[in-house]
Amino acid sequence: MTERIIIDCDPGVDDAAAILLAFGSSEVEILGITAVAGNIPLEKTEANARLICELANRTDIPVFQGCGRPLLYPERAGVTVHGDDGLGDIGLPKPASAPAERTAVQFIIDQVRAAPGEVTLAVLGPMTNIAVALSIDPGIAPLIRRIVFMGGAAFCPGNIKERAEFNFYFDPHAAQAVMASGIPMIMFGLDVTHKAIITQERTERLKSLGRIGGIIADMLNAYGAGDPCLHDPCVIAYLIEPAIFSGVQGFVEVDCVSPLAIGQSVVSVTKRELAGRAPNCFVMTDVDADRLFALLEERYAHVERESSKAL
Numbered sequence: 001m002t003e004r005i006i007i008d009c010d011p012g013v014d015d016a017a018a019i020l021l022a023f024g025s026s027e028v029e030i031l032g033i034t035a036v037a038g039n040i041p042l043e044k045t046e047a048n049a050r051l052i053c054e055l056a057n058r059t060d061i062p063v064f065q066g067c068g069r070p071l072l073y074p075e076r077a078g079v080t081v082h083g084d085d086g087l088g089d090i091g092l093p094k095p096a097s098a099p100a101e102r103t104a105v106q107f108i109i110d111q112v113r114a115a116p117g118e119v120t121l122a123v124l125g126p127m128t129n130i131a132v133a134l135s136i137d138p139g140i141a142p143l144i145r146r147i148v149f150m151g152g153a154a155f156c157p158g159n160i161k162e163r164a165e166f167n168f169y170f171d172p173h174a175a176q177a178v179m180a181s182g183i184p185m186i187m188f189g190l191d192v193t194h195k196a197i198i199t200q201e202r203t204e205r206l207k208s209l210g211r212i213g214g215i216i217a218d219m220l221n222a223y224g225a226g227d228p229c230l231h232d233p234c235v236i237a238y239l240i241e242p243a244i245f246s247g248v249q250g251f252v253e254v255d256c257v258s259p260l261a262i263g264q265s266v267v268s269v270t271k272r273e274l275a276g277r278a279p280n281c282f283v284m285t286d287v288d289a290d291r292l293f294a295l296l297e298e299r300y301a302h303v304e305r306e307s308s309k310a311l
Contacts, residue, residue, distance in 0.1 A: 003145075003239055004029045004118050006108060008066070009232070010038030010125030011048035013082050013223035017216055017296070018124055018232040019049070023056045024299030024306075027240045031111050031119065032062045034104035038125040038170055040078045040086040042068035045125070048086050050095035055215060057307045059097055066104030066129040070171035079166060081226030088222030092215070108133040109140055116143040122239065123149035124232040126167050131174035134181055141181045148239060150232050151175060152189035152252065152265030154283050159227070161263065165190050168254055169263030176254040185281040186238065187252060189265060192245060192284040193231040198224040202293050209297065210304040230292075237292055238284070240299070244291050247284035251277050 005028050009015040022028050033053070035046035042065065049063045069075045083089035100107070108129065112119050121144060123130060134141055151167035152175070158164040168175045179185070198220050207217035220230070238245055248269050255264040267283055268274050 002027060002029050003120050004031055004115065005120045005122045005239065006031050006034060006111060008034045008036060008104070008121055008123045008125065008129050009049065010036050010040070010045045011052060012039040012045065012086055012125070012232070013088050013219045014230055014232040015039070015124045016048065016052050016087055016219060017230065018236045019052050020056060020212065020216060020303055021233050021236045021296060021299050023058050024302040025236070025240045028236070030061050032064060032107055034064045034066050034107060034129050036066040036104070036125050036129045037068045037075070038078060038167065039082050041075070042066070044086050046099055047095050050097050050099065051087070051092060054095055054097060056212065056303050062100040064100045064102055064104040064107045067132055070126065070128055071131060071173045073171070076170055079160070081223055083222060088219040090215070090218040090222060104129045105133045105136065109137045112140045112143050117145055120145045120239070121147045122235050123147055123151070124235060126171040127151070127174040127178045128171045131177040134177060141183055144183050146184040146186065147178065148186045148188070148235050150188045150193065150235050152187055154187070154189050154191050154250065154265060154267040154285070156191050156194065158264070159190055163261045164263030165265065168265055172254050172256045172263040176256050179252050179254055179280060182280070187281050187283045188231070188234045188238070189283065192247070192287050193234050194229050195287050196230040196234060196289050196292055198228045198230055205297055206300060209301050210308070212304045212307060213300050216300060233296065234287065234292070237295055241295060244288050244295070245284045246286045247282055249279040250281055250283040251279050252281040252283065
């Protein structure tokens with residue numbers, strides 16, 4: 001069964017790798033891509049999303065511009081591992097296409113309303129767009145099929161602060177609003193994504209696939225020099241082949257108060273920790289990394305074949 005998805009993202013090298021994985025996979029139908037500020041400022045994440053579509057000859061997929069800053073904070077700094085352009089500074093061109101006219105938030109609301117119970121949100125960056133959509137139209141919460149997201153760190157240290165993962169830290173209030181929404185959720189935090197390691201051998205195999213594989217390999221090699229973990233593609237890989245991953249049911253909250261732990265994901269999994277609360281999230285903790293990278297090779301090869309036909 002094909003799952004209808006909206007990819008909400010802040011491209012970002014690993015976002016680009018995730019989007020291209022989705023392009024090569026018939027298990028998902030991409031309704032649109034919504035961009036948000038995060039890894040880099042919004043004007044770059046939105047442009048990068050359009051460029052990724054152009055590189056794969058998938059300009060049939062609309063790209064929408066979303067929120068340019070967190071809910072309660074002024075504009076925040078991103079991270080440097082993605083390069084100045086967000087895609088590894090490997091010399092990619094500027095996009096030629098234009099963004100869609102609707103805002104990302106309105107697109108999310110419209111799509112969920114048009115297909116109640118059918119739309120999955122694949123969230124790869126800060127959750128600002130989702131939180132704003134839920135604030136504008138709270139009635140969409142029970143209509144969203146599920147949210148599968150990259151964010152948080154359940155049982156391991158953070159990657160931007162000692163206790164916080166970047167996406168949650170960038171907009172903790174948005175993350176907490178989504179956690180409290182009652183929408184079924186699946187979490188891919190650092191506990192699992194830190195086990196998906198980019199290696200030279202793996203990128204060389206991607207490079208052998210052709211033009212698309214070479215672009216991905218070059219981006220990952222540049223990115224891996226600062227962060228060797230392949231975070232965001234885990235979300236899309238789960239939608240394609242969920243058996244690659246395993247985890248536990250839990251209750252997830254996000255610290256929005258403590259100066260020392262802002263953005264920390266607080267995860268309860270035992271009966272004592274839950275204290276009568278029903279779990280709100282399935283927390284992934286492990287991955288078959290070899291199978292994950294084999295899936296990437298397989299699906300990127302498909303993108304290569306299909307994009308070559310259109311040239």
